Amino acid sequence: MEHLPDTARDTVRTVSAYLERHREHIDYETYKALGLPLGSGMVESACTWLIQQRFKGVGMRWSEDGFNHLLHLRLAWVNGSFETLFQVQLQPSPNK
Numbered sequence: 001m002e003h004l005p006d007t008a009r010d011t012v013r014t015v016s017a018y019l020e021r022h023r024e025h026i027d028y029e030t031y032k033a034l035g036l037p038l039g040s041g042m043v044e045s046a047c048t049w050l051i052q053q054r055f056k057g058v059g060m061r062w063s064e065d066g067f068n069h070l071l072h073l074r075l076a077w078v079n080g081s082f083e084t085l086f087q088v089q090l091q092p093s094p095n096k
Contacts, residue, residue: 050078 001009019026028038054074055062062070076082 050074 001012004012031038051071051074055067055070073082073085076085
C-alpha cells in the first residue's frame with residue numbers, strides 16, 4: 001500500500017474499516033446457501049414497478065407530503081390490505 005498516494009491510502013483504510021465493521025452483514029456464502037438473493041436487482045426492480053411506474057408519469061408532480069400519503073395507499077393496495085385502511089369500528093358515543 002506504500003506505493004499508493006496518500007488520498008488512495010486513506011480511501012483504502014476507510015473502506016477496509018467499513019467492511020470490518022459490517023463483516024457479519026456480508027457473509028455471502030451463508031446467504032447464498034440459504035438461497036437468498038445477493039444483488040440489489042430485485043429491490044431496484046420492485047421500486048421501479050411499485051413507485052416509479054405509478055408516481056413518475058408524464059406531467060405528474062407531487063409534494064413530499066402528498067407523495068408519502070399516496071405511497072402508503074399504493075403499498076396497501078399492492079399488499080392486499082387496502083380495504084383494512086378504511087374499516088371503521090363503529091362504537092356508541094360515550095356522550096349518550
